[in-house]
Amino acid sequence: MIYLDYQATTPLAPEAREAMLPWLAGPEAPGFANPHSPHRPGRAAAAAVEVAREQVAALLPTGGKVIFTGSATEALNLAILGRKPSVIAVSNIEHAGVLDTAAASGAQVHFLECGSDGIVPDDIAIPDGTQFVAVMQVNNEIGTIQPVEKIAGRAQAAGALFLCDAVQGAGKIAPPDNADMIALSAHKIYGPKGIGALWVRDGVELSPIIHGGGQEQGLRSGTLSPALCAGFGAAAQLAAQHMTSDAAHMERLWQCARGILSDWTLNGSDEQRWHGNLNLRREGLDVARLMSDLRNIAFSAGSACASGSGRSSHVLRAIGLDDREAKSSIRIGFGRYTEFRELEDACAKIHATAKAQGV
Ligand code: PLP
Numbered sequence: 001m002i003y004l005d006y007q008a009t010t011p012l013a014p015e016a017r018e019a020m021l022p023w024l025a026g027p028e029a030p031g032f033a034n035p036h037s038p039h040r041p042g043r044a045a046a047a048a049v050e051v052a053r054e055q056v057a058a059l060l061p062t063g064g065k066v067i068f069t070g071s072a073t074e075a076l077n078l079a080i081l082g083r084k085p086s087v088i089a090v091s092n093i094e095h096a097g098v099l100d101t102a103a104a105s106g107a108q109v110h111f112l113e114c115g116s117d118g119i120v121p122d123d124i125a126i127p128d129g130t131q132f133v134a135v136m137q138v139n140n141e142i143g144t145i146q147p148v149e150k151i152a153g154r155a156q157a158a159g160a161l162f163l164c165d166a167v168q169g170a171g172k173i174a175p176p177d178n179a180d181m182i183a184l185s186a187h188k189i190y191g192p193k194g195i196g197a198l199w200v201r202d203g204v205e206l207s208p209i210i211h212g213g214g215q216e217q218g219l220r221s222g223t224l225s226p227a228l229c230a231g232f233g234a235a236a237q238l239a240a241q242h243m244t245s246d247a248a249h250m251e252r253l254w255q256c257a258r259g260i261l262s263d264w265t266l267n268g269s270d271e272q273r274w275h276g277n278l279n280l281r282r283e284g285l286d287v288a289r290l291m292s293d294l295r296n297i298a299f300s301a302g303s304a305c306a307s308g309s310g311r312s313s314h315v316l317r318a319i320g321l322d323d324r325e326a327k328s329s330i331r332i333g334f335g336r337y338t339e340f341r342e343l344e345d346a347c348a349k350i351h352a353t354a355k356a357q358g359v
Contacts (some may be wrong), residue, residue: 004334008300014232035223051063052236053229064202076229087127090134091112093315098134130160141316142267143277149176162333179199182198257298283359284359287327
């Protein structure tokens with residue numbers, strides 16, 4: 001199996017797994033203790049959580065706090081519903097975690113439209129009366145990198161708070177220094193599934209959306225999992241250490257894949273893009289058939305969220321593709337553990353199998 005779906009999730013880094021194991025102990029060792037208990041094993045678990053918090057915080061700007069959540073989706077919900085804005089502006093290529101939460105919040109929602117390159121212009125007008133703006137750092141479907149610092153500046157000048165969904169950018173590129181809130185997910189940075197975080201700038205007031213024991217400074221009740229926190233922290237530390245080498249590896253892989261698939265059309269900007277995301281289309285391609293012919297290659301039809309729903313991707317439609325073009329698109333996502341040879345092999349097979357369809 002060649003895994004090429006790194007935007008959906010990344011493999012667990014061996015270092016993150018190692019860091020988790022002591023906190024998954026059975027009755028023979030105290031690592032299972034509740035990190036919110038005041039006894040010795042509880043305090044040891046709490047200390048591990050705080051080490052992890054520091055490691056995650058090191059990927060983020062200074063002057064804020066990290067609140068652990070169950071996922072980035074929950075972090076996005078906390079940011080939006082915890083502020084209860086009455087007028088929100090979001091880009092039209094956000095993840096459903098932002099789009100659906102904004103819709104469910106009852107606020108009036110404005111859409112900030114991207115261009116055909118998949119990038120929201122950095123001089124985009126913020127509609128009058130907007131209290132809250134959300135724009136993602138790196139798009140999960142097409143990998144385009146948004147000018148989030150500039151948009152954050154415009155949002156703040158218009159009197160709004162700025163939330164950045166940095167799920168696909170964290171640990172790969174620098175965070176937006178001037179955001180008010182930033183959402184992250186461990187399982188996109190080689191950490192475990194089931195944990196995310198919301199970074200909140202000092203002075204930004206939030207109300208909880210989950211009530212109970214008052215953990216996470218009252219913002220997210222529920223017992224934390226020290227194992228998940230430790231895995232997230234180790235993955236964040238590793239991402240910081242590997243940022244330059246990961247990017248160089250990605251560039252080599254990108255050149256290889258682009259070369260083999262050079263007569264496919266790239267969806268979204270080539271330059272202003274994370275080069276671990278190759279979203280391509282080919283006129284007349286039957287993607288379902290391609291995927292069923294290549295069962296040993298795990299790639300995706302557009303995005304994991306849109307695939308299976310029958311609907312074409314809102315991101316591909318936002319960059320001007322019609323339904324047919326959107327449905328003839330595939331996403332090849334690679335990362336730290338992708339080997340050059342396996343990517344070369346997979347791309348050659350994808351190309352040959354598509355051509356065998358006569359397209
Ligand atoms: N935002 C983006 C850009 C994503 O790619 C994803 C996951 O696909 C999420 C948010 C949601 O993350 P989680 O799986 O942690 O809820």
